[in-house]
Amino acid sequence: MLKFFAKYIESELGIVYAEHNYFQLENRLEEIAKLVGVPCIQTLYEQAKSGISGQFKQMLLDVATNNETSFFRDPKVFKAIENTILKSVSSFLSPGEKLRIWSAASSTGQEALSLTMMIKEFNLKDKQHIGFSILASDISERVLARAKSGSYTQLEVQRGMPAPYLIKYFKKDDQDKWTASSELLSHIEFKKINLRGEFGIREQFHLVLCRNILIYQNLEGKMDILNRIGKVLAPGGYLVLGAGESLLGLSTDFEQCLIDGSILYRKKK
Numbered sequence: 001m002l003k004f005f006a007k008y009i010e011s012e013l014g015i016v017y018a019e020h021n022y023f024q025l026e027n028r029l030e031e032i033a034k035l036v037g038v039p040c041i042q043t044l045y046e047q048a049k050s051g052i053s054g055q056f057k058q059m060l061l062d063v064a065t066n067n068e069t070s071f072f073r074d075p076k077v078f079k080a081i082e083n084t085i086l087k088s089v090s091s092f093l094s095p096g097e098k099l100r101i102w103s104a105a106s107s108t109g110q111e112a113l114s115l116t117m118m119i120k121e122f123n124l125k126d127k128q129h130i131g132f133s134i135l136a137s138d139i140s141e142r143v144l145a146r147a148k149s150g151s152y153t154q155l156e157v158q159r160g161m162p163a164p165y166l167i168k169y170f171k172k173d174d175q176d177k178w179t180a181s182s183e184l185l186s187h188i189e190f191k192k193i194n195l196r197g198e199f200g201i202r203e204q205f206h207l208v209l210c211r212n213i214l215i216y217q218n219l220e221g222k223m224d225i226l227n228r229i230g231k232v233l234a235p236g237g238y239l240v241l242g243a244g245e246s247l248l249g250l251s252t253d254f255e256q257c258l259i260d261g262s263i264l265y266r267k268k269k
């Protein structure tokens with residue numbers, strides 16, 4: 001029974017549950033059983049055998065994913081992006097063109113908002129007018145809904161956000177939630193995209209961040225996602241992976257660049 005659900009999650013998300021981690025899956029299925037009001041996992045299984053779709057599918061994908069994220073996660077990476085892309089933006093953009101960024105697997109949106117604040121601050125500091133747009137995507141509707149709201153708890157904003165940015169770009173409400181300004185959110189388009197399937201993206205990006213998701217993929221899934229990201233990245237554009245992820249030993253369209261102590265990958269021209 002657990003194998004059945006593990007196989008389904010692997011086929012949909014590429015996330016592999018090793019047998020010794022089945023207990024985690026079991027706990028998560030118990031949560032779903034409670035949420036949908038069925039007595040046990042066995043009943044869920046009976047229902048699932050005749051097809052997994054709609055709300056049940058979304059719940060399963062939601063509980064199978066780890067949504068850990070924070071503002072300015074791995075700050076060195078933001079410095080490296082500033083130094084490689086923002087400081088030489090004219091080599092990426094034609095006059096009047098916008099800088100296009102994709103925060104793939106963006107979870108609750110902290111990464112996309114961090115990039116937005118970083119570019120706005122850079123524009124002010126350098127007296128520049130870099131126009132930009134950010135696509136923030138995730139497979140989970142639950143985290144996307146939170147990302148769209150731009151609303152965060154005190155604990156969440158304390159993780160990584162410089163205090164002056166919080167004061168400048170967020171407003172606190174009566175329930176102690178901090179909400180990003182609508183101007184900040186206006187730079188970001190939120191979209192549900194399963195990286196395992198067709199992205200459905202026509203544009204080309206100058207920068208793609210795909211952090212802390214490839215670690216959950218098997219080799220085949222990883223290569224497939226990387227190859228398709230390569231296709232939506234403009235020549236010379238950059239790919240950023242999570243700190244614990246690397247393309248070492250993989251044959252891809254990217255070359256490795258060490259910038260300010262961070263590894264970025266550049267699409268070969």
Ligand SMILES: C[S@@+](CC[C@H](N)C(=O)[O-])C[C@H]1O[C@@H](n2cnc3c(N)ncnc32)[C@H](O)[C@@H]1O
Pocket residue numbers: 012013014065066067068069070073104105106107108111137138139140143193194195196210211212213242
């Ligand atoms: C650990 S979070 C990382 C968030 C952010 N990229 C960061 O590094 O802070 C991983 C995110 O990947 C999403 N995810 C997992 N599998 C996915 C898939 N196949 N397609 C799109 N998103 C996926 C999860 O829903 C989760 O929000």
